[in-house]
Amino acid sequence: MRIIFISFGFPPSTGGVEAMMASQLAYFKERGVHNTVLTCSMDKKTTFRRTGFGELIRTPLLNRSRPDAPSARSLAQWLHEIVANIRPDIIYCHNLTFPYGPARTRAIVRTITRRFPGIPLIEHAHNAQNAQHRSVALQRGLARLPWDAIVCVSTYAKSQFVKQGISGRRINVIYNGIDLKQFKPLPKTRAALLKRYNLDPKQVYAVFPSRPFTSAGELNIKKGFGLAARALSLAHPAFNNLHLLAPSNEGHNPKQKRESLNELNAFTKKIGISARVALLPEFSRAEMPTLYALGDIVVAPSTREAFGLVYAEAMAMQKPVIAVKSGAAPEIITHNKTGFLIERPSARLLAHQITQVMRMPKTSLNALTATARKQVQKKFSSRLFGERTLELCARMLKKTRASSS
Structure with a gap:
């Protein structure tokens, strides 16, 4: 089987889309699939490279920061030449229904x-049709393009696509997957890791794994960093040694990033916790287990997540995770059994839940996190x-061949 994958992002970018693509490509390669990835180039050149998973073709035409509409026509012609040359059995797109470049997405679909x-x-x-600062109509239009099949990453995400008029029969729910060899408990290395990042081992650390900034350098409001920070300021005084750790990211707009920082x-200064918040360097995908290992608990109070990769990663690491009962979180976390859910995005509720978790007997917490890892395995x-x-x-290939015979 020959498959062309198309995405606006790909490693070394560190988002969930890129992580799932890398995992999928490795699995497909092991099963004899010939993979070709079409993705963005950060400079002005198109490059062709042979990799461990197949062919990697980078083009500036898929760079998110380029003007969208002017790039669409050139992309259509370029894509036609690539597909005509490779003659794939399947075209597999990753997250083109998210409005990174709507004109280019439409050009891709039209060309194919x-x-x-x-x-x-x-x-x-x-995605769950809830992109920040983008119109509902625009997202609906991308979802309604003539895809032969749509994969949603949760039942919740599927429900949001169905609300946009997409037939449920066209949608397949496939949960994201965690590499359990990579994401596993690392208790023996924690002391050394704390030392590496100049963190006092006598303090307690809550990891906020979702980066506070978007790739464009804007504050990533829906991920809930502000909520986590406010909860820290409201937590029980007995836990005033609790610190919040969050990874940063470089992004592609340094000026906007500085303003957001x-x-x-x-x-954080205004709410009185600046001394208890540490912005760590960027963590690559391979380094993410290190981030979780630094924490005593994981706080991920984002809302309307299509899946919430950080929930499952924390569970695989056997770290107690606290999330909001929103989006796909209840599909991944079972309250008081594999993690903790607060009913709504409230700093007071989150602070209360943090306090409850911190007061749990260690044996009870260890039993819960062990159950959580088993859930990820299952x-x-x-x-x-x-x-x-x-x-x-x-x-899909069998269906296509049957209809053409």
């Missing part, structure tokens, strides 16, 4: 459906993710 009508076009949507620092492993996405591709 008009010029290569016999090739199934799959969209793996890592100043805004964040002013906010439902959210990278192996299951690879199996189910490959099964979908085989199904």
